[in-house]
Amino acid sequence: MWTHGEGHPVSAVAHAPDPTGLYRIRDGVYAADLLLAAVTEFDLFTRLAARGPVTVADACALLGLAARPADVLFTLCAAHGLVDRDVAGGDVVTVTDLGRCHLTAGSPLDLRAYYGSLSERPAVAELAHVLRTDEQAAWGSAKPGATAQDADWSGRLGDVAFAERITSAMDARGAYLAPRLAAAVDDVAVGALLDVGGSSGIYATALLDAAPDARGTVFERAPVDVAARTLIESRGHADRLDVVTGDMFTDPLPTGYDVHLFSQVLHDWDRPRVEHLLRSSFEALAPGGTLLDHDTHVAADKRGPLPVAEYSVLLMHSTPGKCWSVGELTEIAEGVGFVGIEHRPTAADRGVLIARKPA
Numbered sequence: 310m311w312t313h314g315e316g317h318p319v320s321a322v323a324h325a326p327d328p329t330g331l332y333r334i335r336d337g338v339y340a341a342d343l344l345l346a347a348v349t350e351f352d353l354f355t356r357l358a359a360r361g362p363v364t365v366a367d368a369c370a371l372l373g374l375a376a377r378p379a380d381v382l383f384t385l386c387a388a389h390g391l392v393d394r395d396v397a398g399g400d401v402v403t404v405t406d407l408g409r410c411h412l413t414a415g416s417p418l419d420l421r422a423y424y425g426s427l428s429e430r431p432a433v434a435e436l437a438h439v440l441r442t443d444e445q446a447a448w449g450s451a452k453p454g455a456t457a458q459d460a461d462w463s464g465r466l467g468d469v470a471f472a473e474r475i476t477s478a479m480d481a482r483g484a485y486l487a488p489r490l491a492a493a494v495d496d497v498a499v500g501a502l503l504d505v506g507g508s509s510g511i512y513a514t515a516l517l518d519a520a521p522d523a524r525g526t527v528f529e530r531a532p533v534d535v536a537a538r539t540l541i542e543s544r545g546h547a548d549r550l551d552v553v554t555g556d557m558f559t560d561p562l563p564t565g566y567d568v569h570l571f572s573q574v575l576h577d578w579d580r581p582r583v584e585h586l587l588r589s590s591f592e593a594l595a596p597g598g599t600l601l602d603h604d605t606h607v608a609a610d611k612r613g614p615l616p617v618a619e620y621s622v623l624l625m626h627s628t629p630g631k632c633w634s635v636g637e638l639t640e641i642a643e644g645v646g647f648v649g650i651e652h653r654p655t656a657a658d659r660g661v662l663i664a665r666k667p668a
């Protein structure tokens with residue numbers, strides 16, 4: 310029988326019921342609205358079926374879609390079996406029998422009116438706007454009238470109360486995920502760990518628990534740095550895990566670390582900023598060091614997995630990011646100099662991309 314707070318985190322996780330379904334409900338909360346928007350605002354399947362196989366770039370031109378949200382949309386449609394997506398063959402999408410039979414005009418089994426009956430949901434309009442403009446919507450579909458500065462997720466992190474709330478959320482998410490990440494990389498030697506955007510330090514704590522001689526640093530922006538220090542101290546890890554305050558986009562990362570961890574950080578950012586972060590990591594990492602990117606990763610063929618495709622919709626809605634594919638991250642990491650890239654599953658649809666800096 311499971312009781313809250315039972316035992317050490319590692320054994321607690323080992324004995325806990327699997328919460329993957331609970332992560333999926335939360336992370337996939339906008340996914341149905343994106344499909345509703347695609348059907349009701351763009352009549353996506355009717356127009357694509359009439360066109361035949363088409364590149365994603367041409368589909369964007371045909372439908373008036375911006376590239377990033379279209380990429381997220383077509384991964385979701387592929388994961389649902391509504392389109393075939395051939396990334397290796399030029400990123401061509403083709404409506405499947407399922408999409409053609411049930412979501413196109415003229416079919417006797419056309420469900421578009423059924424989907425249309427929910428088209429007034431506020432999130433449908435928000436997602437249609439993101440699809441057209443690539444402008445992110447307010448975090449949590451914040452109340453009408455909020456200023457862009459107030460509504461933007463990254464901008465709101467400057468507010469102490471919001472930063473504490475988000476840090477608590479990240480910490481709660483990590484209680485189950487962090488020990489599983491540590492177990493998945495237990496063969497990676499850790500001397501000094503830098504956890505970039507490490508929030509409460511829960512992942513760094515788990516990695517250090519598995520490497521008793523190692524030390525670590527959480528690199529965080531203000532005011533999350535304050536919440537991080539408080540939580541690390543309260544857990545009795547302040548002797549081995551400190552917090553350095555900085556901005557990962559305007560400051561160089563500190564040197565003297567042989568393992569860098571980015572956990573669920575890259576999915577918040579667009580490609581230029583992901584490239585910046587991986588280049589910055591490569592420059593600061595000790596020769597022979599290891600980069601760990603722990604996140605929900607889309608498969609290289611961009612056809613799923615479905616829970617990751619669904620989470621990518623939330624990120625597309627309210628950040629400039631998305632769930633990056635293993636192929637995209639490998640290309641970016643190799644482009645800045647990393648080698649030996651591999652991907653391992655961890656828990657709850659997460660995985661870790663491991664890359665090495667040559668010695």
Ligand SMILES: C[S@@+](CC[C@H](N)C(=O)[O-])C[C@H]1O[C@@H](n2cnc3c(N)ncnc32)[C@H](O)[C@@H]1O
Pocket residue numbers: 466479480482483505506507508509512528529530533555556557558571572573574577
């Ligand atoms: C989605 S959270 C991930 C937190 C944690 N790594 C995890 O896996 O739950 C992104 C983190 O990046 C931090 N962050 C955002 N912008 C930053 C910046 N410019 N410099 C440093 N940290 C930043 C945020 O404060 C936040 O803690």
